[in-house]
Amino acid sequence: xxxxxxxxxxxxxxxxxxxxxxxxxxxxxxxxxxxxxxxxxxxxxxxxxxxxxxxxxxxxxxxxxxxxxxxxxxxxxxxxxxxxxxxxxxxxxxxxxxxxxxxxxxxxxxxxxxxxxxxxxxxxxxxxxxxxxxxxxxxxxxxxxxxxxxxxxxxxxxxxxxxxxxxxxxxxxxxxxxxxxxxxxxxxxxxxxxxxxxxxxxxxxxxxxxxxxxxxxxxxxxxxxxxxxxxxxxxxxxxxxxxxxxxxxxxxxxxxxxxxxxxxxxxxxxxxxxxxxxxxxxxxxxxxxxxxxxxxxxxxxxxxxxxxxxxxxxxxxxxxxxxxxxxxxxxxxxxxxxxxxxxxxxxxxxxxxxxxxxxxxxxxxxxxxxxxxxxxxxxxxxxxxxxxxxxxxxxxxxxxxxxxxxxxxxxxxxxxxxxxxxxxxxxxxxxxxxxxxxxxxxxxxxxxxxxxxxxxxxxxxxxxxxxxxxxxxxxxxxxxxxxxxxxxxxxxxxxxxxxxxxxxxxxxxxxxxxxxxxxxxxxxxxxxxxxxxxxxxxxxxxxxxxxxxxxxxxxxxxxxxxxxxxxxxxxxxxxxxxxxxxxxxxxxxxxxxxxxxxxxxxxxxxxxxxxxxxxxxxxxxxxxxxxxxxxxxxxxxxxxxxxxxxxxxxxxxxxxxxxxxxxxxxxxxxxxxxxxxxxxxx
Ligand code: GAL
Numbered sequence: 001x002x003x004x005x006x007x008x009x010x011x012x013x014x015x016x017x018x019x020x021x022x023x024x025x026x027x028x029x030x031x032x033x034x035x036x037x038x039x040x041x042x043x044x045x046x047x048x049x050x051x052x053x054x055x056x057x058x059x060x061x062x063x064x065x066x067x068x069x070x071x072x073x074x075x076x077x078x079x080x081x082x083x084x085x086x087x088x089x090x091x092x093x094x095x096x097x098x099x100x101x102x103x104x105x106x107x108x109x110x111x112x113x114x115x116x117x118x119x120x121x122x123x124x125x126x127x128x129x130x131x132x133x134x135x136x137x138x139x140x141x142x143x144x145x146x147x148x149x150x151x152x153x154x155x156x157x158x159x160x161x162x163x164x165x166x167x168x169x170x171x172x173x174x175x176x177x178x179x180x181x182x183x184x185x186x187x188x189x190x191x192x193x194x195x196x197x198x199x200x201x202x203x204x205x206x207x208x209x210x211x212x213x214x215x216x217x218x219x220x221x222x223x224x225x226x227x228x229x230x231x232x233x234x235x236x237x238x239x240x241x242x243x244x245x246x247x248x249x250x251x252x253x254x255x256x257x258x259x260x261x262x263x264x265x266x267x268x269x270x271x272x273x274x275x276x277x278x279x280x281x282x283x284x285x286x287x288x289x290x291x292x293x294x295x296x297x298x299x300x301x302x303x304x305x306x307x308x309x310x311x312x313x314x315x316x317x318x319x320x321x322x323x324x325x326x327x328x329x330x331x332x333x334x335x336x337x338x339x340x341x342x343x344x345x346x347x348x349x350x351x352x353x354x355x356x357x358x359x360x361x362x363x364x365x366x367x368x369x370x371x372x373x374x375x376x377x378x379x380x381x382x383x384x385x386x387x388x389x390x391x392x393x394x395x396x397x398x399x400x401x402x403x404x405x406x407x408x409x410x411x412x413x414x415x416x417x418x419x420x421x422x423x424x425x426x427x428x429x430x431x432x433x434x435x436x437x438x439x440x441x442x443x444x445x446x447x448x449x450x451x452x453x454x455x456x457x458x459x460x461x462x463x464x465x466x467x468x469x470x471x472x473x474x475x476x477x478x479x480x481x482x483x484x485x486x487x488x489x490x491x492x493x494x495x496x497x498x499x500x501x502x503x504x505x506x507x508x509x510x511x512x513x514x515x516x517x518x519x520x521x522x523x524x525x526x527x528x529x530x531x532x533x534x535x536x537x538x539x540x541x542x543x544x545x546x547x548x549x550x551x552x553x554x555x556x557x558x559x560x561x562x563x564x565x566x567x568x569x570x571x572x573x574x575x576x577x578x579x580x581x582x583x584x585x586x587x588x589x590x591x592x593x594x595x596x597x598x599x600x601x602x603x604x605x606x607x608x609x610x611x612x613x614x615x616x617x618x619x620x621x622x623x624x625x626x627x628x629x630x631x632x633x634x635x636x637x638x639x640x641x642x643x644x645x646x647x648x649x650x651x652x653x654x655x656x657x658x659x660x661x662x663x664x665x666x667x668x669x670x671x672x673x674x675x676x677x678x679x680x681x682x
Pocket of ligand 1: 153154252281317324357367
């Protein structure tokens with residue numbers, strides 16, 4: 001476990017490199033070296049799926065090609081991010097030891113194929129992975145151009161084999177000590193599900209039990225813990241091989257909503273990596289959402305990944321052009337200039353790298369048409385290659401930001417992965433996605449106003465923040481409630497919202513209608529929850545305006561708070577919908593319903609005024625242009641990013657040098673081209 005953060009001394013420009021696919025073609029490998037220099041590549045991520053190239057048969061090791069890759073890259077000054085190959089296994093391993101194969105939730109062992117589908121409990125898989133990891137560390141651990149370990153690839157999914165079920169029971173024994181405690185936590189008297197023997201307890205499966213919230217949430221906790229444990233044993237093997245280089249793995253987010261991958265608690269996982277790294281595939285140029293909307297979502301998820309360690313992070317993968325798997329069966333190319341704009345957005349939010357999947361398009365396989373720096377034409381004259389080279393050039397001009405963490409924001413939004421797991425068990429479904437949307441909706445206002453926000457896990461320290469959002473905190477722990485109380489008592493401003501504290505951490509309903517701690521803090525008491533059909537709309541009247549209510553409206557009563565807004569319709573017309581409570585030195589608000597974006601803007605504008613929250617002040621832009629500030633050792637760099645389809649005027653209040661263009665920007669009105677970006681150093 002590590003709470004340390006690895007600091008880089010230069011911005012990384014690189015991507016996934018698969019030289020094992022081109023061993024029969026030395027000219028291509030030689031061309032790669034020349035092209036990498038041309039594109040100002042500084043790192044190559046090697047070995048991600050190279051197990052069968054390294055060990056084509058049991059006991060037979062082929063390292064010569066990888067030795068050469070290290071040498072060739074070293075000769076051109078390119079560092080290696082070396083992956084352990086456990087993301088995909090060789091066929092011989094599965095044929096000889098079928099226990100390595102994953103069993104699906106119907107209890108069916110999968111056939112060999114694909115990737116990311118191993119049993120993470122199986123001792124055989126663990127042993128073979130540890131062996132190859134140790135050998136890699138032993139052979140390459142002392143190489144001067146080994147920069148970082150990339151442990152496995154995008155850990156995901158769950159296995160339901162007997163070994164995993166037994167490990168789940170062991171995990172439960174650790175958690176509960178005895179069956180009586182488990183029965184109590186899972187409320188198993190309901191439907192006569194009391195367990196009398198540990199052997200009776202299973203994972204939630206379609207042909208068995210899938211409706212017990214406590215069981216479901218514990219299974220998710222177990223899967224997450226087991227994944228992290230597998231990662232830990234890979235790191236242990238790397239250390240046993242003699243390498244002390246820093247370690248990470250690539251986290252991910254679902255495309256579209258850019259919701260964090262849901263089966264691992266990244267906040268817990270982040271404590272085990274030296275630097276957070278993630279793979280980003282936002283859906284640019286799609287009809288469903290404007291690029292501005294996508295940029296806002298991308299900003300939010302980047303702030304989430306930065307918040308995991310409250311430190312700079314790595315963009316491990318991104319598409320230089322199109323992907324080959326977007327869910328709507330259409331894949332748009334990035335239009336000219338967009339690669340630079342979208343890549344620099346990651347830097348603006350705290351990434352210290354721009355890295356791609358993939359360096360060169362594969363000849364065959366599922367991803368042969370996925371965008372790459374070098375396409376099948378093998379040309380460095382191609383548009384994408386040229387634009388990647390321009391990004392490389394930009395990074396050399398932005399070196400002053402590397403390793404310097406962004407100043408803490410004054411506004412924090414809490415996101416709790418466990419809450420997502422709990423929300424899968426409500427009648428008000430699908431809440432998990434609405435939870436993320438509700439947080440995004442608040443974030444959008446601050447993003448448009450260029451007011452920095454930190455997105456934080458629930459165990460983060462809150463002192464120093466002025467304003468904290470903990471919305472839809474469906475399952476709040478007593479520790480979090482105590483922390484929020486302390487925060488407000490000491491002068492903080494807290495915004496909580498509907499569907500908070502309905503269940504405890506075991507997924508049992510909170511008795512007494514509403515948490516007594518929150519009742520005291522918020523000065524309200526919940527009477528009922530109304531879950532609205534999409535066609536049903538209510539409104540709230542707030543400061544002389546009416547705003548739409550959708551999804552959820554709670555009926556609450558005041559126990560100390562004052563009402564700031566009331567519902568206008570239904571049997572609860574005239575009752576409070578937004579409340580304010582003065583508590584200790586601070587202020588606690590409650591939003592009883594899901595109100596529209598216009599409400600969020602009006603409500604947050606008032607908070608910003610009341611609290612005197614400052615925007616990034618050197619550039620005044622219209623809401624569609626994003627301004628994000630990064631610190632340097634001696635000052636700041638303001639990234640000004642235009643995601644709209646048209647040029648935008650921005651008013652620069654304080655001049656400085658645009659590091660990208662290399663010239664002075666004077667105070668006054670500037671025009672930022674479509675897809676334009678400036679990085680003004682002050
Ligand atoms: C990532 C994965 C890569 C590649 C890429 C394609 O999720 O780690 O190996 O498949 O997607 O977009």
